[in-house]
Amino acid sequence: MFDIAWLWGLLGGLLIGSAAALYLLVNGRIMGASGIVGGLVDGSGRDNWMEALSFLGGLILVPALIAWVFGGAETHLTGNWAVIIISGLLVGLGTRLANGCTSGHGVCGISRLSLRSIVATVFYILAGGLVMVMARHVLGWV
Amino acid sequence: MKQNLFSALAGAIFGIGLLISGMTDTTRVQGWLDVFGEWDPTLAFVLGGALIPMAIAWRIAARRRTALLGRTIPLQPGGTTTDAPLVIGSTLFGAGWALSGLCPGPALASLGWGGTGGLVFLIAMLAGMVAAPAARTRLDRLAAAP
Numbered sequence: 001m002f003d004i005a006w007l008w009g010l011l012g013g014l015l016i017g018s019a020a021a022l023y024l025l026v027n028g029r030i031m032g033a034s035g036i037v038g039g040l041v042d043g044s045g046r047d048n049w050m051e052a053l054s055f056l057g058g059l060i061l062v063p064a065l066i067a068w069v070f071g072g073a074e075t076h077l078t079g080n081w082a083v084i085i086i087s088g089l090l091v092g093l094g095t096r097l098a099n100g101c102t103s104g105h106g107v108c109g110i111s112r113l114s115l116r117s118i119v120a121t122v123f124y125i126l127a128g129g130l131v132m133v134m135a136r137h138v139l140g141w142v
Numbered sequence: 143m144k145q146n147l148f149s150a151l152a153g154a155i156f157g158i159g160l161l162i163s164g165m166t167d168t169t170r171v172q173g174w175l176d177v178f179g180e181w182d183p184t185l186a187f188v189l190g191g192a193l194i195p196m197a198i199a200w201r202i203a204a205r206r207r208t209a210l211l212g213r214t215i216p217l218q219p220g221g222t223t224t225d226a227p228l229v230i231g232s233t234l235f236g237a238g239w240a241l242s243g244l245c246p247g248p249a250l251a252s253l254g255w256g257g258t259g260g261l262v263f264l265i266a267m268l269a270g271m272v273a274a275p276a277a278r279t280r281l282d283r284l285a286a287a288p
Binding site for chain 1: 152156199202222235236246251262
């Protein structure tokens with residue numbers, strides 16, 4: 001039945017969308033996490049590195065502060081190092097090849113009905129579902 | 143200066159949204175992807191909620207065309223074709239996303255409490271990003287081959 005987590009999800013989602021709207025209408029930029037980090041890492045975002053770093057500062061420090069004050073935040077990340085490393089490599093490589101992740105394609109792209117973003121989102125959710133079911137129910141990795 | 147200030151503000155609101163929505167908790171994300179387990183629909187509420195302000199923002203952007211701080215709003219971001227890197231990249235990303243339950247935004251937002259595992263994930267993700275331009279060149283060369 002109704003789960004309070006859904007309401008928190010909706011509220012959090014509204015905040016995520018508001019942040020993306022602010023970034024678009026004030027800064028004139030697309031709020032894609034992989035694009036902002038990736039641009040710093042491979043040098044393609046060199047022109048706006050201070051802006052990107054400021055974004056990352058807010059993104060890392062403010063939730064950390066809130067989690068520290070209120071407590072109880074948990075990632076429940078697997079303790080399997082091989083899985084963590086392979087997962088990180090795939091996420092980094094994949095999001096940069098596709099030019100976007102859940103925030104860039106999922107939130108900013110779908111909301112302007114971009115065909116590329118819809119295709120990307122369908123593929124990462126399908127691949128994610130398939131790998132999840134395989135890894136958990138067939139192979140028993142995660 | 144203003145740019146950096148508003149950028150930090152956007153990052154902060156994004157991070158708070160990720161935290162309270164439960165998206166920094168990998169069990170929620172993996173619960174959404176695991177359709178044969180105890181399926182967790184929270185992610186659909188998060189995405190649905192996020193699309194509302196952003197859909198309004200795009201409508202405003204189409205009329206204004208210029209952002210408040212003076213930049214031209216990118217109304218047609220990224221490429222225009224659904225090419226091989228888009229499909230291959232998204233598939234690889236989805237596979238990695240499922241294995242840990244982390245994508246780039248939540249991986250960054252949870253660094254403060256994610257422990258060594260979260261940090262190792264981030265370093266691996268950055269390494270994957272460094273490798274991406276070379277992988278793209280390979281893919282383009284393959285696509286161009288007769």
